[in-house]
Amino acid sequence: MNELRARSLRVSLGGRLVLRDVSCTFEKGWTAVVGPNGAGKSTLLRALAGLQPLAAGAVCLDGRDIAAFNRGELARRIAWLAQQAEVTGELTARETVHLGRLPHLGLFGSPTAADETIVDVAMDSTECHGWQCRRLHELSGGERQRVMLARVLATQAPILLLDEPTTHLDPPHQVALARLFRRLADTHTVVSVLHDLPLALHADRILVMRAGAVQACGKYDDPALHEALVATFDGAVRIDNRGARPMAVPHLED
């Protein structure tokens, strides 16, 4: 149920091979995708969302190739959050979150009270009710990010693909979001690209990427994964296993 599987994905952008034979499975729970810049993490997420033309390989949802899915149905099953909000137009925060209902309403459906409630709940989850009537372009980066996240939640899709959802957020809100992902992980498949390694290690599973290939994919407490992490980041980080949960710590001393 709600299993997203990537099979030997190959993506080439501008002559450069960005994804090389990437294969992995995403199931219920929270998976963090980490890796250095240019590793292909965003491209992987786009491919999983069906937004990236593939040179080879396929993405399968519950065994079926996503290319075979009806676009609307796919949108109801998979929600995707862009890395940067390229925003134009005059939409308010609330109207933006409302767009998350598009996969269900289609072009011509009229929103009902139930839709309004869903929008309210979504905005509460990311705590952006306070500026619901302000225009998107008037908000700060962090405020906007929370609105966009609420939009993704409003789609009520069981699979959430989030590209760097915490980049602009301050620590309290990063933590709040991490708690949200933990809660969602019980019922949803959450895949998030994260730059923040300590935060990423709070996920259930971690996918480590480098130069377009998967270096490791495993549970958060898998020692092999820890080794791969340290190696991928060239020793800039070390894993501290002393506490209840492994922690990623920046490695400054030599």
Place this chain on the structure above:
Amino acid sequence: MSMAPTSTQVASHAAHDDRARRRRLAIALVVLAIVLSVAGLVVGSQGWSWQAFVSDVSGPQADLIVGQIRTPRTLGALMIGALLGLAGAVAQGLFRNPLADPYLLGSAAGASFAVVLVLAASTLTGHAISLATAALLSRIGIVAAAFAGALAGVLLTLMLARGAQQGVRLLLAGVVVGVVLGAAGDLVTTISPDALRGKQVFMLGSTGFLGWGSVWVLLAGLAIALPITCRLARVLDALSLGDDTAASLGLPLPRIRLTLVVLMALCTGLAVSQSGLVAFVGLVAPHLVRRYAPAPQSYTLAASAGMGGVLLLAADVLARGLIAPQELPVGVLTAVLGGGYLLWLLHRRRVG
């Protein structure tokens, strides 16, 4: 859940303010449309004189002057402006560019090229085209030629961009088509100075000869285009978040973009075939709406149509009235009115 009470109050205040502005704008547009329509019936070749109007209406030529000339001209200007305002709003939403206007995708270039061809048909015989083709071209009126040319220009752009998949490619193709057809038109006018004169008239735009026939055609076009476009408003809203986000929401982007491009072409082709290339209305009407009452596209599209209609009608009435019985070119007045009002709004916003 932490929510300061004051921020909720601020939020609901802002929402209320937004709604109030939209209401005010809608009412203002309706009132202006009515007032200007009345003005359009009163102002004629004798200027603003009320006595002249009264004597016109009670005189033997009432049906001719007011009924057959001023009324369709007024209604026509209103509807042409509405079509251009609508097309401009769609263009700006589709390409997410505030400088977009309805003439972007080769419609203006196609229309003027077709007009030039028709005008030069008799001269071109012996140069490039056969007698039969020349005779056919001479029979086609300017109106039909401009409409067909506008649609053909957009079709050319679509073919060059290989469909409506990417906004940027479409824009570039539109620029190329515009330049190429413009050059081709210039070539034809060097052979036929007769066509050059006609082309200059066409490029300036004129509402002078709008009759009831034009009004029915324009009304039909508006009646078809406005509801369909407003239905697709949600798409333009989604597009404002980015192409990929819109696609991830389940929207069949290429098909919808194509539909919107076709709608734009129809609106622009209709407008241009009746009045020539009136400048600035399509560009500035959506801006005026957004400056005063920012709103989602379902409102902005309809309001842009209204604003465009009011703008062109005001320009037409002034064009007739300022130096009666002479007329100013209507394109000059749309630029002055639209641009001037926009400047004032910008100034006010900075001050306030």
Place this chain on the structure above:
Amino acid sequence: MNVWIRMLWALVAVVTAGSSTSAIAQTMLRDDRGTVHRFDAPPQRIVSLLPSLTETICALGACARLVGTDRFSNWPASVRALPKLGGLEDAQVERIVALRPDVVLAARSARVIDRLESLGLQVVVVESQTHADVKRTASLLAQLIGAPAEAERLWDAIERDMRRAAARVPVYLRGQRVYFEVSSAPYAAGASSFIGETLARLGMGNVVPPEMGPFPKLNPEYVIRAQPDIVMAPRRDVESMAKRPGWQTLRALRGRSCGFDAERYELLIRPGPRMGEAALAMADCLASMEEMR
């Protein structure tokens, strides 16, 4: 002493003869900008950047001296073979200079004048908007080419044609008001334009009074109200005039309209040496109109 007086007279004769030859040799002109031009000899290589000036040069018999014209000059036929140097806005400076003209003739509104003058060429600027302008232009250009008598000859020919044309206009049409449409915006030729002057010479009236300027852009209503007796316009426009809203009421469109084909129309709107021919063309059209009983 007789010898000295004779020698003095001889000296005076030589001096005056010399100065009169130099007076003939050095032409001095003031063009329409007020600029004074001096030519040591009548120019042999002439570039003309305005069709009416081309036509005037040829009508004065100096057609052979033209080495280049603008792209719209097309009369007489021999001119069509000359190098075409662009239009009003886009004259090709390089080509003009390459032709090594002794003088360039241009209209006041040509953008290229400053450029050409800075390159050392003499540019004579001539305005040609009214009948008086045409006469003045003819005499100026005749002086330029060193044949001042030609101007009078030309003007006499034009006057003769005008009188003949006026005579050809049927009596029952004299004084009737003409609406001359120049382009379909509609722009009309008013009484103060050169076309209006020609119509006046033919004994016709004009629906556009002189105070509205030479080529006003009219409100179509004005034309309908004015109910012109006769309509003159390019043929294509005349044919589509009845379709304009309200214009079907123009009585003139039923048998009292002149639709000129492209060539003839060009003749009519050029204020130049063929003005007489233009008047004859108008008169011919009027003569073909039947008397309405």
